[in-house]
Amino acid sequence: MNARWLLLLLVAMLAGLAPPASAHRLNEYLQATTIALAPDHLTLHLRLTPGTDVAPQVLAGLDANHDGQLSPAEQRAYAARVQHDLALTLDGQPASLRLVDAAFPSPQQLVAGLGDMQLTFEATVPAGHSPHHLVFVNQHQPALAAYLVNCLLPRQAGLQVVSQNRNYLQSRYELTFSTASVMTAGAAATPASLHRADQRALVATYFGHGVRHILTGYDHLLFLGALVLGAASLWELVKVVTAFTLAHTLTLTLAAYQLVRVPSGLVEVLIAASIVVVAVQNVNWPGAARGPSRLLMAFAFGLVHGLGFASGLLALLHQLPREVLLLALLGFSLGLEAGQQVVLLPLFGLRRLISQRPQGAGQLVPSPVWQRVGSLSIALAGLYYLGQAVVAVL
Amino acid sequence: MNKIFYFPLGLACAAAGWLTLTSAHPAPPRHSPDTVAPTPPSPETQTKATVAAAIAFLNTLSTEQRGKVQFAFAPQATASAAKFKGGMGGRMTFLGEQYGQAVWSNFPVSDVARPGVQLGSLSAPQRAAAMHLLQVLLSPMGYQKVLAIMGSDQALADGGTNYASGKDVYTLGLFGTPSATAPWLVQFGGHHLGLNVLIAGTHGVLTPTLTGAQPAVYQSEGKTVRVLAQENDKAFALLDALDATQRKKALLTYEVRDLVLGPGHDGETIVPEGLKGSDMTAPQRALLFDLMGEWAGIIQESYQQARLTELKAGLNDTYFAWSGPLSHAPGRNGTSYYRIQGPKVVIEFSPQGVGGDPSMHVHTIYRDPTNEYGHAYTSR
Structure with missing residues (x-):
């Protein structure tokens, strides 16, 4: 490489001596x-x-x-x-x-x-x-x-x-x-063409991608934060997060296999909207925030978040063949869940810090002031994302 | 505080936030007409004006000249790599791209003859009519760019070349009959310039087009002109706006010494590489869109809207790839290669280190693989 640049430099100097410029x-x-x-x-x-x-x-x-x-x-x-x-x-x-x-x-x-x-x-x-x-x-x-x-x-x-x-x-x-174009019914089976070591490596790589994706996905984290603040008890939170996880795994899989396709602009808008809705519900309808409607919302919005995850995965994949896609999807989903736990557990710990026992009840609930301040902040952040997402679509 | 107040408080904060967001894109003032930018004429009106300018130009020419400048227009699905007979046995070689009788090439006109008339062969009024036609076809920015490129070739000619160079040898060719309805093509170019402008009713298509410069910096009437400065500076602005992770995706790990899809590569699409638009933030995508506008904005504004809309629609799937140094000397263009590739656009910026200073010699191309020479509008 150095020799080449020296040669070019030499020629450049010589070109200064030579009369006409060359096209x-x-x-x-x-x-x-x-x-x-x-x-x-x-x-x-x-x-x-x-x-x-x-x-x-x-x-x-x-x-x-x-x-x-x-x-x-x-x-x-x-x-x-x-x-x-x-x-x-x-x-x-x-x-x-x-x-x-x-x-x-x-x-x-x-x-x-x-x-x-x-x-x-x-x-x-x-x-x-x-x-x-x-x-x-x-x-x-x-x-x-x-x-x-x-x-x-x-x-x-x-x-x-x-x-x-x-x-x-x-x-x-x-x-x-x-060149894979022949799909058998067992397309979901793990491919024999990749060695075991390669399979493990593939899953591990996408596990890392999944963790990174959720830890840097502030919109998803905000949504999780709103869920944590709204939950009445740890058991409630587990139910809500499970509903969310089931839903987003479902749409992540469907979108990764291109069975479902939603314009990414719309997905971003809906994700931002989900943050606002859940956070506002925490503030204004805290009763409903602890009931079955919250479960339903967590599932419904989970479907949307899953589409968001899918676009993140598809960007990494550059259209992998189907058999490799399954392993990538597996790794990515596991990474997402692991990342989710990494975030939820400290959040829940934080929740205990700001909690108090209401009279007559045995469960810890977040103090109303903290719950409202926290949810309002999340709502504002959600509105900011919503604004950005809507402007991007226009 | 009573929870009744939280919701309106939230709404008030939201409104404040929204106003902050929208202030980044101020709406044009409604009650002061002086400050509103004039809206360009509708494409129909523009086409009529273009046809009028073309006919006015043709009318200045003698019959003999008209025969040299006007050719039949033969729309086809793809251009063929132009084959020019050389040497013994009619051995073929590929020096450009041929579309019917139109020739698109970057080489000097003495190497690759362009169909049409050279500006130097025209009288003063004829030349004025030709330049007026260009002004009608192109936007003010586009016209200035063309003048700068021609000025650059003139500077090259003034230094002495062993091939045809300078403003006088730039060639204008018309293909088909200027019409408000039927499609016709205008080619203008020479060394480092190859404009293809197809007018088909209300559509105006600029792809494929090549621009370039050598020398990229020259003196004209006491002022320093840096050709393709915006193409350089806006690209660096986009590169600088990327964060470390994004830059890693955008940077190609290998050097690219020349255009990949120059003339002769019609119909070829390469696997896209680099940073994808969907991995950029909205402001970064705006920078990318602005950079693409340096080529898409060469054509008259009335025809830009349709093109800009489709470029914007494909922004999320548009890739930006960079190879070379991450900075440039002030007042000079950089020496790095970059490529923008989307579903309906390929742009390459390729400094040519062909034994000279790569910051002073650059070739660029602007293509739309789905609509070269406007064939989407001409093939029925």
Whole structure:
């Protein structure tokens, strides 16, 4: 990397000496690859453009007999040399590339920096074994090269890109994609294609995501706070939180499998509204806040919060294949619940601190003043979120 | 305190909060017409004005010139990577994008000839009519951007180039007959500028368009002009507004040395990368939207509304990706690559370190994969 910048600096200094400014690439050999995925094969399209300073060098390599022309044999030989400098690995096994098309410019255009060589290769994707893992390495003329690698968005149903990874110079490119399109009735079963260790790792990763999501999800935390303040007793709180948890797990699962789709703007508005409604109910209708209507509200709003969680999960997933999705969902849900407990237990402890025993009753209830101040604060915060959410939709 | 008071108190606080929120977006004053920004003419009116300007321009030309500037318009689903015959055996090479007879390329006109007439070949009144047509097609911001880019190429020409450069070689081409109902296309460009403006009744489409600059900073009439300054500064403003977690998602871990979807890549969509709009806060999305406006706002305002609406609708699914340094020298553009990709937009900002100072040489593209050359309106 340092050598490259030094070279550029040197050329920049030299460019100060050279009279005309150049519109074209100078001392780089641009090699741009696009990968197109199909269910049983993939196509690599390479576009090679040598800059004007390096074109004579590249041309010398192309024009073996130096007759100023690129014969079909010379073109084939160069295509073979490029192919030799490429390495494609699919699912851990080297994959063979087949040259299917080649287009070369004239030597004059090449030297003028206007020449694009276009090479198209194909490789077979091994059957089964989804998701597939591809590694593409380009080592053609590394001293001159500027590499670009991109994957085209698959158009066919069932083909999905899971992740991409490149090294800094884009000379090495990794792609994980799934070709899963056959759904069996046992789609909910844990996939055999992933090793046990991978499964555990996946669940653990998404567990972390779930915990992080709820601990940084201030709107969800505010809602939980309102529930805690409104509950008459620990047992009531447990019932209410269970109703909430059941509901949000239900919609999280439905939305993660894309069986339910609600615009995220609307979900945000409803979540904010849920905070306000519950908090206001605490203040003005504390009796109802301890009754069955609170259970119903916790469930109903839990459905909405679950949709909010789902959009958070889907943002992380980039359309994982279904079998992997189940594990991710499992991890994420467990993380959410764990995070919820991490928040609820201290909150409940705080509640005990501010509580007093009302006359004649055996249960601890939050002192009315604290309950109201707390709920009002939550209501105000909820109104702030509501305002933001509504403005975002407009 | 009696609990009766809590609810009104809450409402009063809520009202105060709401007022604070809405004060961030002040409503325009209703009783002082001087301060209200003029509403742009309706698209119908605008199209009539555009047609009038185009006809006025054509009328200044001789029959021979008209034959050189006007071509048939052949709408098709996609452009083809333009093949220009080279050397022996008619070997093909790809230097741009061809759409019917229209050619979209970033190369100097001496390398890739553009269909149409060069400004330098026009007399003074003809040239004035041509520039007036541009002023009618583009917004004031867009027109100034075009002038700045041309000025930049002129500065390049003044320093000496071994290819055609300067304001005079910028080429204007008309495809189809200017009409208030049938679609027609205007191309204007040369080095570092490739405008495609399709007018189809009440619709005006600017994609695909490329802008660029070299040198990005030059002197004109005693003033320093920095071309594509807003494209640079607004992008840095968005980057600076991100928090550490968001920036981590936005930053690509690899360097990008050139445009990925320049001319010749029509119909290609790459897997989106970077920070998604739904992971941004509303103010950050507003910054992203404002940045996209530097391209979407090039066309005349009357045609912008439909485009801006669809860009806004897709904001949550729009990605912002960055590769390179996180700061730039003051008064200069940065040397970092960035990309904005949404369901209906691809924008790339690619400083070109082709042996020179990358902050002084940049290529950008602005595409809509669902509506290149307005084919959504021209294909029936």
